[in-house]
Structures are given as C-alpha cells and as structure tokens.
Amino acid sequence: MRDENLIGLIVVLAPLSLASVGGATAIYAPLQHEAVELRHWVTPKEFLDYFAMMRFMPGPSSMLGAMIGWKIEGFLGAVVATLSLYLPSSLLCFAAARMWHKYRGRAWHTAVERGLVPVAAGLVCAGVLALFQLSGGGFKVGAVMLGVAAILTWKKRLHPTRLLIAGALIFEVAYLTGY
C-alpha cells in the first residue's frame, strides 16, 4: 500500500508539474479531481482546508501537494510529493535557462510568450470552478468570492492578506449567527 501510494503521488504530480503553466493555479482543477474524486487521498473538506492554509503560509501554493503527500504517507509522502511537483518543471527550466540567451529576440520568442496567456487563463478559470464546487457553492460562497475579485479589481494595491481576514470574519459572523 505504501509503495502504491508513493508511486501514485509520482504518477499524479509529475505530469502536473510539467503542465503547471503559470504555477500552482493551473493545477488545482486536475489535482482536486485526482486527489479527491478518483483516489480519495483527501476529503473535499481537507482539500479546501489545505488550500486555505497555503494562503497563510509562505511559499508556492503547490506546497498543497506536500500536504496531500503528508496526509497519505507522512514525511516520506511529503518529500516524494514535493520532488514530483518540482523536479520535472525545474529540470525543464534549468535546460531552458541554458538555452535562453542563445535565442533571445527571435519572433517565436514573443509568440511563445503571448501564446501561453490564453492557455493559462483557461486553466485558472477551471481551477476557480473546481474550488467553488468543493466549497459547496451557494450564495455565501459566491458572494464572498465575487466580492474579493471585485475589490481586488477596484483596489489593485490592497494587501491580499486583508481580504483573507475579511473572508474569515464574514464566515465567522455567519457561523456565530447560525446562517
């Protein structure tokens, strides 16, 4: 079972590493699908909890993978998950860093840059949908989610931590008043 779980982590996370254009935001949807729905590594609630915790901790949000690894196989699971998430993309980045100067300024260079934006946009939106469904949806969730997005659009320089605290307070009041 142990080997099976560790191999499972590699099989799920290593491909996501190479597909994570724009960082962790791109992989929330498929990670949720695999870890919660298909493999039952974590419950929907745990996945959401981890997601929330990553926002209050330093480091890339893809450390979410390390939390899932820890849940199913302890320390070794966390190490395997972290390596699976970082090694493939890091090796690719290292190879690219070596090649980079050689091909700078070419037309395709700009095209690659611009061409990746629509793909990243679609992936992020898919991640929003997956997390919205996980959190149970409904009016309270939708209102806070849209509110945060709207405020960030309006006040671009606002520190994100304040919005996270505001979200916590709103849910706290809702909890205490039994809503």
Added chain:
Amino acid sequence: MEVEQPERVPLLDIYRAFFWIGLFSFGGGLMPWIQREVVTIRKWLTNEQFLAGMALAQVLPGVNSTNIAIFIGNHVRGALGSITAILAMLTGPFALVVVAALTYQYILGIPWIAAAAGGVAVAAIGMLLRTGLLAIQEIGFRFAPLLVTVAVFVAVGLFHFSLITVVLVATPISILLAWPRGANA
C-alpha cells in the same frame, strides 16, 4: 559567448538570499522583491538579464518564483547554483508544511476556527478568480485566443480531460495564433 563574471558568488550567499525570499513569499508578487535582492543589492546580474529570466520563468511550467531562482542560480554559479537556489527557496515553506500538517487536525477540529478557515478559502478563491480575469484582460477582445481560453476551461474544468494533453494540444495552437504576421519561422 560567456557572460562576464567578476567574482565567484559563494553558494552560501545564494542559499542565504533565497532562503529568506522563500520564507517571506506570501501569495505571489515576489518578482519585485527578488529583483531588489539580486539586481539592486547584490548585483549578481543586470536588470535586463533579470527581466529575460522573468519572462522565461513565466512562460515555462512550474512556479514562477522557483523558476527564476533556478535561472539566477545558473547565471551566477551554474548547475550547483541552481540546485542551491531552489533548495533554499523551498526549505522554509517545506518546514512550515510539516508543522502545519502536524497541527492541522487539532486546530481545525475546533468549529469556530474551521468556520474562519472556510472564509479564508473562499476569499482565496476570489483572488484566484481575479488572476483569471486579469489573464483574460491581457488577451483583450480577440476572438481566437479567447476561444482557446474557453476551450481549455471547458476541457479541464467541466470534462476533466488530462491537463497535460490539453496543455500540449492548446499551447501550439495558441502560439501559432500569436505568431506575428509575415514573420518566418
């Protein structure tokens, strides 16, 4: 062509710089800070070199901040520099994940804390939504690229197609759409 290298940067310096960056990296927006550390203060590379690295880090899969750490590490000390930089970036966050994993069940077992955590998660989803909207804004009102975005969203979000397949199919199409008119390959 070799980049001019005035002096060998000690690996310990690379580790120290990226350890602190990693430990204080909350919710993105890290690039300006890394830039200040390595360009303005330490002068490990020029601003132009940094910006090239930044573009690369964003284009490639993986986390932007660790990607640029690899780029800078390679720039100052080659492969060893890259390994040092990414290990340094992940040391702090990984240690905290261990702490979080150990305490998680006790803390979130308390109902009112669980309620607050739920609020944080939903606010964070809102931030993610904002990131998605910004990316769409970057595309602008151009039909074909927007169609790519919608197709990727539907394939991954609604139909749960394999992410890597979707990225491998959509990316070349999207790059072709962004190809400057009249330019040769």
